[in-house]
Amino acid sequence: MTEIKAKKKQEVKLVSVPSPYIVPERNAGEPLVLEATHLGIDFGGLTAVDDFNLGMSKNEITGLIGPNGAGKTTVFNLLTKVYQQTRGTIFLGGKDTIGMSTTQMNRAGIARTFQNIRLFDSLSVEDNVKIGLHNSIDYGMWQGVFRTPAYRKQEKQAHEKAMELLSIFDMQDEANVPAGSLPYGAQRRLEIVRALATEPKVLLLDEPAAGMNPSETSELMDTISKIRDDFGIAILLIEHDMNLVMGICEGIVVLNFGRIIAKGTPSEIQNNPVVVEAYLGKNKENKEEKNPGKKGGKNR
Amino acid sequence: MKKLSKHSIKGFINYGLVIVLYIIFQILASAKVLTNSLQGLLVPICAYVVMALALNLVVGFSGELSLGHAGFMSVGAFTGVIIASSLKNLVPFGPARLILAIAGGAVLAAIAGVLIGVPVLRLRGDYLAIVTLAFGEIIKNIMNCMYIGVDSRGLHFSITDEASMGLEPGGTTIINGPMGALGITKISSFLAGIILIVITLFIIQNLVNSRAGRAIAGIRDNRIAAEACGIPVTKYKMMAFVTSSALAGAAGALYALNYSTVVPKKFDFNTSILILVFVVLGGIGNLTGSIIAAIILTVLPEVLRQFQDYRMLVYAIVLILVMIITNNEKASAFIKGLFSKKAKKEAA
Ligand SMILES: Nc1ncnc2c1ncn2[C@@H]1O[C@H](COP(=O)(O)OP(=O)(O)OP(=O)(O)O)[C@@H](O)[C@H]1O
Ligand SMILES: [Mg+2]
Numbered sequence: 001m002t003e004i005k006a007k008k009k010q011e012v013k014l015v016s017v018p019s020p021y022i023v024p025e026r027n028a029g030e031p032l033v034l035e036a037t038h039l040g041i042d043f044g045g046l047t048a049v050d051d052f053n054l055g056m057s058k059n060e061i062t063g064l065i066g067p068n069g070a071g072k073t074t075v076f077n078l079l080t081k082v083y084q085q086t087r088g089t090i091f092l093g094g095k096d097t098i099g100m101s102t103t104q105m106n107r108a109g110i111a112r113t114f115q116n117i118r119l120f121d122s123l124s125v126e127d128n129v130k131i132g133l134h135n136s137i138d139y140g141m142w143q144g145v146f147r148t149p150a151y152r153k154q155e156k157q158a159h160e161k162a163m164e165l166l167s168i169f170d171m172q173d174e175a176n177v178p179a180g181s182l183p184y185g186a187q188r189r190l191e192i193v194r195a196l197a198t199e200p201k202v203l204l205l206d207e208p209a210a211g212m213n214p215s216e217t218s219e220l221m222d223t224i225s226k227i228r229d230d231f232g233i234a235i236l237l238i239e240h241d242m243n244l245v246m247g248i249c250e251g252i253v254v255l256n257f258g259r260i261i262a263k264g265t266p267s268e269i270q271n272n273p274v275v276v277e278a279y280l281g282k283n284k285e286n287k288e289e290k291n292p293g294k295k296g297g298k299n300r
Numbered sequence: 301m302k303k304l305s306k307h308s309i310k311g312f313i314n315y316g317l318v319i320v321l322y323i324i325f326q327i328l329a330s331a332k333v334l335t336n337s338l339q340g341l342l343v344p345i346c347a348y349v350v351m352a353l354a355l356n357l358v359v360g361f362s363g364e365l366s367l368g369h370a371g372f373m374s375v376g377a378f379t380g381v382i383i384a385s386s387l388k389n390l391v392p393f394g395p396a397r398l399i400l401a402i403a404g405g406a407v408l409a410a411i412a413g414v415l416i417g418v419p420v421l422r423l424r425g426d427y428l429a430i431v432t433l434a435f436g437e438i439i440k441n442i443m444n445c446m447y448i449g450v451d452s453r454g455l456h457f458s459i460t461d462e463a464s465m466g467l468e469p470g471g472t473t474i475i476n477g478p479m480g481a482l483g484i485t486k487i488s489s490f491l492a493g494i495i496l497i498v499i500t501l502f503i504i505q506n507l508v509n510s511r512a513g514r515a516i517a518g519i520r521d522n523r524i525a526a527e528a529c530g531i532p533v534t535k536y537k538m539m540a541f542v543t544s545s546a547l548a549g550a551a552g553a554l555y556a557l558n559y560s561t562v563v564p565k566k567f568d569f570n571t572s573i574l575i576l577v578f579v580v581l582g583g584i585g586n587l588t589g590s591i592i593a594a595i596i597l598t599v600l601p602e603v604l605r606q607f608q609d610y611r612m613l614v615y616a617i618v619l620i621l622v623m624i625i626t627n628n629e630k631a632s633a634f635i636k637g638l639f640s641k642k643a644k645k646e647a648a
Contacts (some may be wrong), residue, residue: 068349080528106530120518130511131518135530137511138432141539144510145503158511198530 011265012250017145021055022263024250030057031094033234034110034202039078049073049258050198052088056202056234061224063249065269069280070292071258072238075113076204080112081105093201107135109179111200113191113205115238121180125171128179129162132197136161165193168223184211189220196227203227205237209244217230217241221248242280246270254279303340311505314587315498321595337602345598346493347373349556350500352578352590357504359576359587361513362540363520364421365429368436369575372545373552374567375412376405378443381481381562385474386450394487402496402553409549412439413542421537424523428541436572443564448475454496480563481556488558495611496554497591500547504587507543516540582620589635 014022021032031057039052049071056062064072077083079090081102087264090097093110111132120128137158139150166172169189174182179190188208195203208216208224221244229233239245245252246266254262254269256278262269269275325342328334351373358366380401412435420431451471454547458465462473475481507513515536518526527533531625556562578597582589600618604610 079384082524082528102524102527103530103532106528112528114525118522118528120521120525122521123514123517126386127514127517131514131526131531134511134515139511141507141510141512144512145506148504154511194529 006091009251011267014251014265022251023055023057024060024128026249027057027060032056032091033093034079034236035056035091036079037089037091039075039085039090040232041074041078041083041086047258049078049255050087050260052078052255053072053260054236054253056236058201058234059228059232060236060251061228061237062267063245063252064255065240065242065245065252065279066235066255066261070255072255073206074258076112076206076238076256079105079204081201106198106200107136107205109199109201110204111195111198111202112204113195113206113208117180117184117187117191119179119187119190119194122177122178125166125179126159126162126175126184128190128194129159129165129197132165133158134162134198134199141242162197165197168196168227185216186214192227196231200233202234202236205235205239207238207240209239209241217244224248305350310558310588311501311509314501314505314591317588317591318433318494318497318501322490325490335602338599341598341602342490343369343488343493343558344555345595346490346497347551347558348575348578348594348598349407349497349591350493350551350554350592351548351575351644352582353497353500353504354544356573356579356582356585356590357507357540357544357547358585359579361504361508361520362516362537364537364541365426365427366432366541366544366572367569367576368432368434368439368572369544369573370546370550370567370569371432371436371439372409373413373571374436374439374443374553376402376409376549376552376565377556377562377567378446378475378552378564379408379549380405381484381556382448382450382455382474383553384485384487384557385472385481385483386455386483395492396488398487398489398492398554398557401552401557405553406546406550409552410542413545414543414550419543421541422534433569436567436569440564440568443475443480444478445478446475447473449473473580478564480561481567482561482563484557484560485559485561488554493554496550500550501587503543503547511641512539523525528611547619 003226013025014027015025016022021035021181034054034056036052041048045104052075064075068073074083078085081100092105092110096109097105097108098242110234117212118133123131137154139148141155143151163175169192171186171189171193174186179187179271182190188210190284192205192208205224209220212220224235224237225248227233237245237249251265252266252269253260254275261278262272262275264272302378325334328340351369353364354586355369358364382399383404384401387397387400391400416431416435422425445459447460447462447464447465449456449465449466449471453468456465456467456471462476465473467473473482508517515526515531516539518529518531519536520535523533552567576595578594581597582591582593596618600615606617
């Protein structure tokens with residue numbers, strides 16, 4: 001654990017670009033890649049998320065934290081249109097996403113992983129990644145049936161690209177294994193690779209370290225930072241592992257009962273009495289008791 | 301050296317299986333071992349194999365349920381008969397007429413598939429099963445009151461009776477309501493059936509192992525994840541369903557042009573279920589299994605005819621055994637073990 005803490009880097013200064021958003025100072029003048037305003041959703045009488053505001057600029061990592069049931073996964077489902085919002089707007093790359101479907105959101109540049117892993121279990125690891133590459137290939141059905149030169153060329157490129165992406169997590173050797181038979185941690189990593197294959201501008205990671213041991217988690221932290229640097233994308237991640245969150249996130253948003261109760265740099269959040277009261281607790285050790293990823297099937 | 305992928309090996313096995321079966325049946329036929337009734341089953345077997353493969357594309361690869369595939373077979377069958385009968389003078393060469401009839405049957409069945417798929421496949425849930433079930437019954441009832449004939453002026457239709465078509469004295473009635481299609485010239489052949497199976501395998505296997513096939517299987521495995529990967533779900537469900545409908549139509553045309561008469565009642569709910577049984581028994585998503593199940597379950601009732609009293613009993617037992625063997629891992633491992641031991645012994 002101390003080893004993980006040692007990796008914690010120089011904290012980045014956050015600035016308010018037109019309030020209520022905060023982004024790293026280096027991106028102050030840049031356009032936002034993702035902008036959610038007054039986002040909210042009700043399930044029957046229950047308001048799961050309300051007045052959620054978020055601005056993300058390129059190559060920044062932001063953490064979304066909060067107690068179980070706070071509405072974190074619901075925010076992801078809203079940002080990817082798995083749920084249509086009851087209130088508010090989402091801008092992606094400066095464009096309003098009103099009326100768009102999950103498929104269109106991905107094509108517009110948002111990709112995600114799932115808290116309850118959703119892989120294509122019966123397909124090979126490589127095919128999972130190739131489905132992520134679906135929209136960067138464009139040969140048609142009959143070209144596929146008749147195996148035309150376009151099919152051969154693009155399939156070869158897709159294979160190479162898939163292998164290259166799998167090498168991020170050193171998974172090339174498992175390329176032919178059915179995704180469903182991978183160990184838990186590898187499944188989570190494969191979900192990240194598959195999401196990256198869709199060439200997103202914004203990557204949403206829902207508890208990427210759930211079920212991983214400390215050394216796996218530490219490795220994952222390095223890889224997530226590396227992905228941010230190499231791909232230059234904005235990453236929003238939900239995590240209960242505070243070492244990971246505090247270690248790699250530049251900004252943190254805290255959610256409780258569906259509302260943002262605080263946002264700021266890791267040290268600001270750690271010292272914010274409201275957050276400590278609602279989530280972190282006086283004694284930081286209690287985070288171990290939170291058992292992420294083990295909840296029922298409701299989370300998409 | 302380029303390694304063969306697992307897919308292509310499996311694909312070759314299926315082509316090989318079909319060709320070996322063709323040779324075996326040809327030898328049996330020329331040695332006069334096949335009874336007349338079995339000989340007459342050769343083309344229907346091919347049609348059912350194509351039906352089973354087509355339905356497996358929907359049930360196995362796309363993960364949807366169709367309970368009315370006989371309806372598409374029916375559309376293909378009657379379209380094929382109309383085309384073959386009305387082109388009799390124009391295209392006297394039988395095989396050429398058969399190709400046109402099969403292609404026409406496939407196209408019309410594909411159109412029927414589009415008409416059903418467009419409204420239904422955009423919904424979530426098992427609506428396809430209900431709607432295809434209804435479709436099969438509707439097609440059967442429509443064909444039951446269709447009168448179609450041809451004379452020198454072209455095709456004539458009626459939905460009341462034969463006389464109201466107003467055929468010229470020399471004209472022929474092709475479809476006569478509930479009596480079905482009459483006076484068909486048999487132009488289907490076993491070889492044509494085998495070729496249609498090979499074409500079907502070619503389309504399905506290559507489709508499944510392409511970009512579209514991955515998308516189709518991805519949607520089946522996890523619809524939400526597929527959407528989150530930017531896959532247009534309705535488009536690919538349509539692709540699988542319409543391709544399957546077209547192949548079923550082709551099978552229908554092949555089937556109908558093997559008989560002198562075909563009645564609409566032949567393509568009813570029972571036939572749809574029979575084809576589904578081939579798919580389920582052969583193993584969902586398993587093309588080799590579909591081929592074998594369709595052959596065995598078409599031949600079996602015929603072979604068991606001599607044991608009249610016990611026929612259905614034995615049939616039931618075989619059904620259960622096939623199901624256990626194809627869908628139980630231990631049992632299939634045991635069977636594979638038997639074969640590989642044999643292979644080892646032979647090698648030694
Ligand atoms: N489809 C739904 N229908 C009804 N209620 C829902 C639905 N999805 C989520 N909720 C409710 O919304 C609230 C927020 O759930 P959510 O899954 O977003 O929490 P979370 O912050 O991700 O929690 P965890 O840390 O346990 O993953 C919960 O009270 C949950 O029961
Ligand atoms: Mg959650």
